[in-house]
Amino acid sequence: MAAATVAVLALTAAAGCSGSSLDDSTAKTDNVITIGLIWPKTEPYKSLGDDMAEGWDLYLALHGGKLGGHTITTVTADEGNDEATARNSARKLLDADKADVLVGTASAVPSVAIAPEVTKRKVPFIGTGGRPSTLADISYVWHTSWLSRETGAAVAPYLAQTVKGPVYAIGPDYQGGKDQMGGFTDAFAKAGGKLANPDGATAWTPFPGTKDYKPFLAKVRSSGAKAVYCFYAGGDAVQFVKDYRDSGLGNIPLYGAGFLTEGDALTAEAGTADGIYTVLNYAPTVPGSANAAFVQDFQAKYSKAPTLYNVTAWDAALLLDQAIAAAGPAPTGASINAAIAKIGQLNSPRGLWRFNANHEPDDQFFLRQVKFDGRARGNVVITTLNPQS
Amino acid sequence: MSTLASYAVTALGGLAYGLLLFVLAAGLALIVGVMNVMNLAHGASYLAGTYLAYLLTDGTLASLGIAVLAGITVAGLGGAALSVLMRPLKGHTEQAVVTLGLGFIAAWIFTRVSGGTTLVPPRPAILDGHLSVAGHGYPVYHLSFIAVAAMLAAAMHAILHHSLTGIRLRAAVDDPQMADATGLSAARIRTAALAVGTVLAVTAGVLGAPVLSPGPGVDSTVLTLSLIVLILAGPGVRIRNLLIAAISVGMIQTLGVITFPTLASFSLLLAVIAALIIRGRHGLQAVATA
DSSP: HHHHHHHHHHHHHHHHHHHHHHHHHHHEEEEEEEEEEEEESSSTHHHHHHHHHHHHHHHHTTTTTEEEEOOOOOOOHHHTSSSSHHHHHIIIIIIIIIOOOOEEEETTTTHHHHHHHHHHTOOEEEEEOOOOTTTOTTTEEEEEEEETHHHHHHHHHHHHHSSSSEEEEEEEEHHHHHHHHHHHHHHHHHTTOOOOOOOOOOEOOOOTTTOOOOOHHHHHHHTTEEEEEEEOOHHHHHHHHHHHHTTTTTTOOOEEEEGSTTTHHHHHHHGTTTTTTTEESSOTTOOOOOHHHHHHHHHHHSOOOHHHHHHHHHHHHHHHHHHHHHHHHSHHHHHHHHHHHHHOOOEETEEEEOOOSSBBBBOOOOEEEEOSSSEEEEEEEEEEOOOOO | HHHHHHHHHHHHHHHHHHHHHOOOOOHHHHHHHHSOOOOOOOOHHHHHHHHHHEEEEESSSHHHHHHHHHHHOOOOOOOHHHHHHHHOOOHHHHHHHHHHHHHHHHHHHHHHHHHHHHHOOOOOGGSSSEETTTTEEEEEHHHHHHHHHHHHHHHHHHHHHHHHHHHOOOOOHHOOHHHHHHOOOOHHHHHHHHHHHHHHHHHHHHHHHTTTTTTEEEHHHHHHHHHHHHHHHOOOOOOHHHHHHHHHHHHHHHHHHHHHHTTTTTTHHHHHHHHHHHHHHEEEEEEEOO
């Protein structure tokens, strides 16, 4: 009996030893890279996260599941709709799954919770959604997407020039919304534009949880606005656009950050979105061979037109493909991060871009309009805007 | 004029929301009154109705009619089944926990099946669009909803106060033992109350889907608001009190957010606390006899 116990213990110990040494050797010879993905599985931004996962999956599928010559293991976790969920997911991916890189977030706010976690552990975080202005230390933070203040700032001078009269500003009351709208109103004032809002400031709607925007929209007509500029995304965008039509504001042009009519939101809005102008750094009709190939591959796999959310995640994979290849024979979080800093231009579907000093793309923004050609409804590029950084 | 019109349009929104809550709260009042327990699956019943509307309506009035009939059938059977399930549970807390659990499970399944996004059910084509007054629009569907819900309130008042069924029901609510002694089957009335209460919640969901669209969290929102209406309306199934309470809550939820935007998230609870304290001081008598 005792002998048997000793034998079992010895076996277990041997198995344990060989197991751990096997793990080590696997890491050194095959160099499997673990990438943690954090996208929302919760409203209001769930559809954004689903789109991002598609873009990521497409890149990996077209590249044999490898980035930079190394096999990739992905582990996913929920972004939720609050900072705590995203922070816990990041910690779980970093500590339990030993992720070498984190990719993710649809909402801007969680990047603030994730940034200190990755920086402490010297693991790069590739953001695919907005980045709030409150994020200070970006040494391990890179965004293939946009800065929250950037979208509105890109279209503000255009609206100040073309709209003959004051513009009504309205957005959701949280950090992401404040950055999006603040970026617009500051650049708009600088360009000589005048807000129609009676108190000269953006009208805020409670976030999350506003189910009816009509009470807020009832104030637009009496403000004398000649146009409205807003920021809403996901399920909120669908409700806002529907309520805008129901409020009889159809003859006041609606402008918004591109998220208003992007992806699943546009599908759900259907005809209520026709004619809406939005600003974003992508549209499926962007010229260039990289976009043409991307759109073709994307449609072959998913039978629909791609969105910016597909592209930011695709670009995250494209970036990591090059960075991991340049990070030495046994890439670590720190060496991948150092390699990202040296990456030159990326041949993205939205055009060639490189990181600027803010660790985010130096790219073009487009003014787009929702059009229905009798078969499909999409965001069509009207003009190219010059981004204001 | 224009500001006045903007408030008028918002007040219409408050009326529509209030009447939606009225139909829900009346159903809950029936269940609470007869069973003497909170049916915490009531919000999930509303959600079920909104998803039925999303699945079955295609922009025609006929499809909306089919959705309403399907809702009534599903809700009637569901309510009766719930009554059977509740029978062995004697304590109020047990019943509350079981219904809350069932509500959570149902809501989780809806979220799973629908993909967890906010869905927009199509409105019947002839009720689509909006009426404009002084540049302020209001959807025709919402106006029709107000009319239908108002008629429902009138019908419920007539049934509860002027028909034999209603009198029996109120008897069973007010004094179950006495009603039992006079030969009314309390068990049968209880099953009927649960079925009718659930039918009201699901119908509110089918017709109210374009007013308050299906999505995650909608079940707890409407459950909380119906409970608030119930508490404000006081004990028993009194249509007038329920109507006043529901419309007040609807008005605070819509007019409140534009009048005091910074208080938006808790203006309703401030009003409820104030109303309950004032009522507490004046005694329950005044409200109960109102």
